[in-house]
Amino acid sequence: MLAIGVFIVGVSVLFAWRNAPRSDRSEAVAKRVRPPLEAALRAKGLRWGAPVFIRIFKEEKQLELWIDDGKVFRHFKTWPICKFSGALGPKLKEGDGQAPEGFYFVPRTRMNPYSRFHLSFNLGYPNTYDRAHGRTGSALMVHGNCVSIGCYAMTDTRIEEIYSLCDAALMNGQRFFRVHCFPFRMTEANMRKHQKSKWIKEWQNLKVGYDWFEKTKRPPNVEVSGKRYAFD
Numbered sequence: 335m336l337a338i339g340v341f342i343v344g345v346s347v348l349f350a351w352r353n354a355p356r357s358d359r360s361e362a363v364a365k366r367v368r369p370p371l372e373a374a375l376r377a378k379g380l381r382w383g384a385p386v387f388i389r390i391f392k393e394e395k396q397l398e399l400w401i402d403d404g405k406v407f408r409h410f411k412t413w414p415i416c417k418f419s420g421a422l423g424p425k426l427k428e429g430d431g432q433a434p435e436g437f438y439f440v441p442r443t444r445m446n447p448y449s450r451f452h453l454s455f456n457l458g459y460p461n462t463y464d465r466a467h468g469r470t471g472s473a474l475m476v477h478g479n480c481v482s483i484g485c486y487a488m489t490d491t492r493i494e495e496i497y498s499l500c501d502a503a504l505m506n507g508q509r510f511f512r513v514h515c516f517p518f519r520m521t522e523a524n525m526r527k528h529q530k531s532k533w534i535k536e537w538q539n540l541k542v543g544y545d546w547f548e549k550t551k552r553p554p555n556v557e558v559s560g561k562r563y564a565f566d
Contacts, residue, residue, distance in 0.1 A: 355447055356447055359447060360447030360498075363453065363497070364501065367494050380401045384403070385401070385407075385508040385511065386500050387514075388500075388511065390514070390516065392518060393422060396414060397486065399500075406552060416492070417480055418433040418482050418487065419431045419483055420432035422518070424436065425471050427469065429471075430484075434459040435517055436459075437461065437515075437563060439510045439512050440455050442504045445504065446475075452477065453478055453494065454475045455475060455476055457476065462557075463561070463563055467561060478490040516544060520545070525538070539562050
């Protein structure tokens with residue numbers, strides 16, 4: 335039975351690889367950025383192709399990438415966000431120019447190596463929570479080219495590193511990677527600073543998921559119950 339199970343897993347990984355969205359551009363990028371990234375990973379006791387996790391912070395204009403070391407996720411690198419549109423607060427409707435806030439995930443089907451913004455991946459907005467609140471919109475991404483109408487835009491150099499690390503994890507068997515988008519780093523000081531915002535109750539809900547990861551260094555499983563995020 336063990337041999338059969340190993341065979342099935344191997345076939346599944348091979349199937350995913352053969353059906354992965356690839357382009358000459360993404361292949362060339364990965365070939366170029368992999369050697370320096372692998373050296374940086376080894377220096378931190380991490381490996382190329384390990385599962386990844388991303389956190390985004392609007393106010394700080396930062397995107398962090400964490401990598402699983404087999405026990406916990408460890409911080410690998412933080413990149414400046416080149417540009418995002420809108421203000422603090424969630425995206426509400428198509429065309430409002432807001433970048434989304436909340437808990438999203440990216441399977442292989444949302445990776446786009448053919449993007450007109452160099453390379454990109456779709457966050458999957460609207461998620462279940464967004465739809466429960468009647469929010470609309472589409473094609474909200476993290477991409478290159480440093481232009482944004484509701485997306486999180488990086489420089490081409492930065493998205494090349496981010497995309498390649500995420501693509502390697504998916505190619506190596508990670509079914510999807512999580513992307514948690516926050517208005518700011520949800521410290522107690524920042525929560526007090528923004529306590530008069532009309533979004534404070536929603537942000538308090540986001541903070542539960544933020545605190546979960548801060549405490550355990552494992553991203554929580556996220557569901558929606560009663561129009562609120564729930565974590566386990």
